[in-house]
Structure formats: structure tokens, C-alpha cells
Amino acid sequence: MVSSRRPESNPSGGLESPPADEQPKRQRRIQSVVVGMRVLQVLTEQHRPLPLxxxxxxxxxxxxxxxxxxVSFMAAGMVKQSPLTGHxxxxxxALQMGLAALQQLDPLTEASQEAALLAARADLSVALAVWGHLGPTVVRLDEPRYPLHxxxxxxxxxxxxxxxxxxxxxAYLPERMVRTMLEDEHRRVVGGTSADFDSPEVQQLLQxxxxxxMGRGQSVPLPGVNTLCAPVFDTxxxxxxxxxMFGPQGAFDADIDGPAGRMLREHADAVSRRLGAQGRR
Incomplete structure (x- = not known):
């Protein structure tokens, strides 16, 4: 038998909310643990022993x-107290936990989510590159709704x-490594050796x-395409x-201090922090 009862409306005019047991449940948390973590966070951020x-x-x-x-954290080995100063x-x-967490980190995994978020926010193409045996190698590419070909x-x-x-x-790799890769690239593409690394123009560019x-390019190396690049650092x-991040010159303002530049820096710094880097390099 089909019920003729109609859904009840709430005061705002919409349908009545589902029963409490059908609503998403918030995960329980222990408030004292959340509060106690503030103590550990202070010790982590200050990088020095502290008086009470x-x-x-x-x-x-x-x-x-x-x-x-x-007292509780000392019993668990998370905190220690100097017998001389009491600090x-x-x-x-805490050291063991930190090292274990670092060993589990994968830079590409940590950066992939940020790259996807950045591409969606900026509606621009975003690529992740690592240093491979032949040079900078693209390992992920997120494209906007209208990809740039x-x-x-x-x-x-x-x-x-x-x-x-x-x-x-x-700009950030050891000089010897860059020189070796540059010479190898020059032999493969042009032939012979290259002294470009020592030119004043290149050194000024790296500085x-x-x-x-960050790195910035307007119609470089591709005409009509602007580029912004940000490094990610490990611990x-x-x-x-x-x-x-790259996009068409007419739609993408590749200003380091502009909205897109600030957005890119925000996401790159977020990945660096998750990898254990201390502050911007």
C-alpha cells in the first residue's frame, strides 16, 4: 500500500532534513590530544629548548x-628536559617519528595533488618535472578545460x-651536476662542447x-606562451x-608578484613544507 503522506517542510520552505542517523557523522576526536599537540608544535617551530x-x-x-x-610527553619519549636548565x-x-615520516614521503605523490589544485584554480596548464638522467623530465601534466597545444x-x-x-x-642544483648535463645536452643537440654556463648573462639569470x-618567461622559449616555474625543496x-605553470600570453600574466605567481608560490611552498623543508629557499 502506497502512503499518501507528503514530505514535511521545514520552516525555510525546503524538505525536512533526513534523520540524524542518516546524516554524515563527524569523526570523534580527543580534545586533550588536540590541545597537547600545541605544545609539540611550539617545540617543533622554535628549534631550541624552552623554559616552561x-x-x-x-x-x-x-x-x-x-x-x-x-610530563606525559616525557614519559612517552616525545619530550625531554635538560637536568641543568630545566628547559x-x-x-x-619525536626524532624517530619524524624520520619515519620522511622516509614515507614521495615528492611526486605530495606534489601531484597540489598540481591538480593549482591547474583547477588558475585554469592553466601545470607540469611537474624532476631531474632525470637526461635533464629536466616531465612526470605529470595537468591541463585546463581548454588545453594549450x-x-x-x-x-x-x-x-x-x-x-x-x-x-x-x-639555479639550485650543484654546479658540477649542471655543467655535466649542459655539456652532454650540447653534444647531443649541437655537437662539441659548451661554455654557456660561465657567461655573465647566464650567471645573472641564475642569480x-x-x-x-621563481623563474619567469614571456614568449620564451615558445612564442606566445608565458611560463612561471617554482622549485620544491626537501628536508x-x-x-x-x-x-x-604555462598559458597563452594574452590570458596569462606571468608576473612573479601577480595573482598567478602568488598562487604558484603558495602551492610550491605547501609541497616543500610537507617534504620537511624549513622556510623558503
């Missing part, structure tokens, strides 16, 4: 509230100095990239990969 009063102040709680957390710092278990695919090897992506790698933290401060 200063640590509590930075964590936004009274010393009497912070102290029980510290607190991260303990051996350029000769760039996953697996493409880019020139060290004739692309913005390659220049960003050259500008280090100063701004040792080494360049792990490069995020490249």
Missing part, C-alpha cells in the same frame, strides 16, 4: 596546564638553459631566479622537483 613559562605562553595556555602535557625540547621518540607530454625532456624549468633546476625564488634543502 615561555613554552606555555607560545602554546597559548597557562604553565599549570602545559606542565601535565609535558624542554623534543625527545628521541604545445609539444609537451609526460616523459618530455627539457633543455637545461633553453627552458624556464631547466633554468630553475640549474635572479635564486633572488626571487635537506635540496631541490626535489619544479612546478611549471
Amino acid at each position: 613559562k615561555e613554552l606555555a605562553q607560545l602554546a597559548g595556555m597557562p604553565p599549570g596546564k602545559a606542565h601535565p602535557y609535558l 624542554y625540547e623534543l625527545g628521541p621518540m 604545445v609539444n609537451l607530454r609526460v616523459g618530455t625532456v627539457m633543455s637545461v638553459f633553453n627552458t624556464i624549468t631547466g633554468r630553475v633546476f640549474a 635572479e631566479i635564486r633572488a626571487t625564488g 635537506a634543502g635540496h631541490i626535489a622537483l619544479v612546478i611549471t
